[in-house]
Amino acid sequence: MAESTKYLLNEDQIPKNWYNIAGDLPAPPPPPINQATGQPVGPDDLAPLFAMEMIMQEMSAEREIPIPEPVREAYKIWRPTPLVRAHRLEKVLDTPAKIYYKNESVSPAGSHKPNTAVAQAHYFKEEGTTKLTTETGAGQWGTALAFAGKLFGLEVEAYQVRVSFETKPYRRMFMEAYGATCYPSPSRRTNHGRALLDADPDDPGNLATAVAEAIEMAMSTPGTKYALGSLLNCVCIHQTVVGQESMLQLEMADDYPDVVIGCVGGGSNWAGMVYPFLGENIRNGKNTRIVAVESATCPSLTRGVYAYDYPDSAHFVPLIKMHTLGSSFKTPKMHAGGLRYHGMGPMCSYLYDHGYVEAQARQQVECLEAALVFAHAEGTLPAPESSHAVKVAIEEALRCKEEGKSETILFNLSGHGYLDLTAYQDLAAGVLEDVHFSDEDFAATMADLPQVAAE
Numbered sequence: 001m002a003e004s005t006k007y008l009l010n011e012d013q014i015p016k017n018w019y020n021i022a023g024d025l026p027a028p029p030p031p032p033i034n035q036a037t038g039q040p041v042g043p044d045d046l047a048p049l050f051a052m053e054m055i056m057q058e059m060s061a062e063r064e065i066p067i068p069e070p071v072r073e074a075y076k077i078w079r080p081t082p083l084v085r086a087h088r089l090e091k092v093l094d095t096p097a098k099i100y101y102k103n104e105s106v107s108p109a110g111s112h113k114p115n116t117a118v119a120q121a122h123y124f125k126e127e128g129t130t131k132l133t134t135e136t137g138a139g140q141w142g143t144a145l146a147f148a149g150k151l152f153g154l155e156v157e158a159y160q161v162r163v164s165f166e167t168k169p170y171r172r173m174f175m176e177a178y179g180a181t182c183y184p185s186p187s188r189r190t191n192h193g194r195a196l197l198d199a200d201p202d203d204p205g206n207l208a209t210a211v212a213e214a215i216e217m218a219m220s221t222p223g224t225k226y227a228l229g230s231l232l233n234c235v236c237i238h239q240t241v242v243g244q245e246s247m248l249q250l251e252m253a254d255d256y257p258d259v260v261i262g263c264v265g266g267g268s269n270w271a272g273m274v275y276p277f278l279g280e281n282i283r284n285g286k287n288t289r290i291v292a293v294e295s296a297t298c299p300s301l302t303r304g305v306y307a308y309d310y311p312d313s314a315h316f317v318p319l320i321k322m323h324t325l326g327s328s329f330k331t332p333k334m335h336a337g338g339l340r341y342h343g344m345g346p347m348c349s350y351l352y353d354h355g356y357v358e359a360q361a362r363q364q365v366e367c368l369e370a371a372l373v374f375a376h377a378e379g380t381l382p383a384p385e386s387s388h389a390v391k392v393a394i395e396e397a398l399r400c401k402e403e404g405k406s407e408t409i410l411f412n413l414s415g416h417g418y419l420d421l422t423a424y425q426d427l428a429a430g431v432l433e434d435v436h437f438s439d440e441d442f443a444a445t446m447a448d449l450p451q452v453a454a455e
């Protein structure tokens with residue numbers, strides 16, 4: 001009998017709990033700390049910005065966190081997502097490896113981002129918030145939150161990194177179609193944005209600035225709070241439906257991964273896919289390799305330091321310990337806007353620093369070329385961010401070919417690239433360039449790291 005291509009679950013197999021890797025670690029990662037005192041912050045310090053339920057999840061060491069029923073109901077719009085065996089890609093690569101991908105591009109917004117957007121919108125609504133502000137890079141997160149805001153009856157205001165706002169107008173239109181408003185960041189709506197534009201009217205913006213503007217607006221507007229698309233462990237927790245479903249689907253295929261791969265910006269889609277498998281490594285002695293793939297244009301894991309740093313460029317929020325290039329790092333222009341953040345999520349950074357997982361960096365040209373190999377075989381055109389996972393999945397399959405091994409490779413196709421076509425156009429036109437940094441390129445922004453007594 002021919003082996004299946006798609007592995008599909010029923011709606012009642014959507015997980016009832018999210019998985020929290022903190023519950024399986026011998027010690028928790030270092031906590032966020034107050035900039036002035038160097039002391040850990042408590043829930044009340046974070047309450048002006050975030051939903052209390054999310055703050056409690058961020059600090060939780062419970063392995064399982066129940067998914068509220070209204071969130072599971074919203075998930076049913078697109079979940080469970082398919083797990084696909086990439087038979088055709090395997091054939092093109094002539095590899096003995098088995099390649100599976102989890103297709104998160106089938107969500108309404110086109111990526112994994114709605115997995116946390118609907119959860120956050122639910123919690124904010126329950127706690128009486130009427131409006132959310134947020135940052136967005138390429139626009140995937142802004143679209144997801146705009147969709148979730150519409151579902152749960154919340155206004156959404158997104159600050160989009162100016163260079164993406166200008167080069168990806170369809171994402172802005174998509175957010176607006178869901179009823180959200182979207183401003184290019186830096187903007188003249190905030191003190192922080194005005195100061196930056198006064199210094200440089202052509203400031204292209206970056207995620208750290210967009211975060212700062214969204215936070216400034218949330219702090220100064222009644223009934224308004226701030227939603228974050230990545231980075232925090234609570235956001236990663238919401239994404240673990242991805243890995244949990246994948247595990248069930250691989251059981252249907254009577255298979256288990258030797259290696260699991262995801263791209264990392266702040267780390268949420270990767271975390272959502274890999275944490276349930278990492279939990280099996282820790283609890284049950286499984287030996288799956290876990291690989292994070294970042295952009296060589298913004299290599300916070302492979303070239304950054306593990307230190308307390310500012311999450312936003314205005315230094316509004318508490319310091320978090322993360323792999324970072326420094327909050328004033330000016331990322332060169334790149335198509336994978338969602339991988340363009342100076343730091344990595346605190347839990348992802350901790351796991352990398354403690355040797356639980358591997359990290360690699362890849363250039364955008366080789367990634368988009370790999371994405372085309374994938375698209376020609378499997379149909380879906382990956383988002384530029386996801387192309388980083390595709391690239392390393394293909395490399396692993398080719399390694400298996402060289403070594404004559406039929407390993408099982410699983411990766412997260414975190415989104416489609418149908419609103420990122422300029423990336424593929426630039427690739428075809430030969431105008432994309434690789435970026436190579438020297439250590440000196442990071443020296444100035446690393447010198448900006450805060451001095452923290454607790455370290």
Ligand SMILES: Cc1ncc(COP(=O)(O)O)c(C=O)c1O
Nearest residue numbers: 140230265266267268269338415
């Ligand atoms: C399709 C896609 N994949 C990956 C990412 C990276 O974010 P994270 O590391 O939080 O998954 C983004 C961020 O915008 C994205 O849109």
